[in-house]
Amino acid sequence: MLPERTSSKARRTRATIIDAALALFREKGFEETTMREVADRAGLAVGAAYYHFRTKDEILLALYEGTIDNSLERARFKSAKSADFADRVRDALDFRLAQLRPYKDFLGPLAGHALIPGSPLSPFAQETEEIRMRELALFEEIIHGSSLKVALEFKSHLPRFLWLYQMSVISFWLRDQSPSQERTERLIGLSLSLIMKLFAVTRVPVLRQANGLILALLQLAAGPDASAERRVASA
């Protein structure tokens, strides 16, 4: 609608606040950091911070959103290297985790809100729609240029499936305390192999009878309004 919804001043101040918050979150964690502290470090009063962000959570969300941008570029770059589907997905996941690495310790709360049905931080909520769509677009691209062989009827559900898969991996990773997160590495390796095997199976004639079931499930999971999905698909 509007060409610029925010003045450049406001944008700069937002950035200052985000920087201050990021530094503090890293130093002391999310819960332990006070909004007064964030405002202080940004050189403002609390009220000003609340003028730019409706809640403390929203700062966290802005932080998370900020990590997505270069992810897309990088994915485009990497994608050129290999046409193998599994390789491409693995690259995307590895890169995403590497990107989130610095935030690992305080990103827990975000995942925490994930399951609260009404929460604005839920990855299914309206407020996070833009982020979600950007992530879906990324997976679109990964699939698009790849040599993936899968039963046709699943093609349209793949991005959403991969997105959910990514969320699961991230959630596992956040909890993973093993040295250099080697358990997550193994999880990715194993689950990707399994997924590829299952994909192959969907094309075996004898087993195709299960496809109807799977498809129905995917549609159920997509929800009563698949509008967001369609929008992504047509972009």
Place this chain on the structure above:
Amino acid sequence: MLPERTSSKARRTRATIIDAALALFREKGFEETTMREVADRAGLAVGAAYYHFRTKDEILLALYEGTIDNSLERARFKSAKSADFADRVRDALDFRLAQLRPYKDFLGPLAGHALIPGSPLSPFAQETEEIRMRELALFEEIIHGSSLKVALEFKSHLPRFLWLYQMSVISFWLRDQSPSQERTERLIGLSLSLIMKLFAVTRVPVLRQANGLILALLQLAAGPDASAERRVASA
């Protein structure tokens, strides 16, 4: 260790508080209910309430825990009716959801803490261990008396798998706004059919090569300490 860790007075007061909280949560929701209100309705001061429950969340947890007891009895009763695995699981799920029904509207926050790695309300946390073990024991029973046919190597992982499955269903159900939750009904029907099909596949010789993968994944998911699992298995 101790024969009685709490006096009968304390137990009665706890019950009063839980009753008051339940009523208020139903009237106004969890977040909207004040600890001062809970204490008021229970005829106490805030401090007293906090003597019996360390946090507001803990009341919610006690509430949830309270719904499990009769679930076990009921499951035993129902189990006698059919030996078919899918029927038994479906019965258990249906009953569990019916049980949670009255709490549906304010149980969101509980699910919300589910993913926070450090949160005491996480279903993976130490504090909820007892609840988790009771639920696992329930699934043990469901499996035990049934005519389930599955590749042997998976038997020991089944309870944990079913528990996770139940958690997923509950989380879907909490978000399900469809009339009389018919979407959840469909989800259960479809996913159970699919699970049964997959179980069957694990015994097909040609496809057994995937079993190693699945097993490794299950072990990864079980975590570095599978002690809780072993304890349940030997009980």
Place this chain on the structure above:
DNA sequence: GCGCTATTTTGAACGCGCTCGAAACCGTCC
């Protein structure tokens, strides 16, 4: 410069979950 509106900042104040030292209550042994 001057006024005028819209944007941005301020900090006191609110209501919340939760803490804590002191008081009240209880059982029990003399």
Place this chain on the structure above:
DNA sequence: GGACGGTTTCGAGCGCGTTCAAAATAGCGC
């Protein structure tokens, strides 16, 4: 009965996220 130790209750108070009316500042046409 009284003294004493443990349990339970009390409520003022703390620090937090958040709100809001009022003040400061920016931007702009003259």
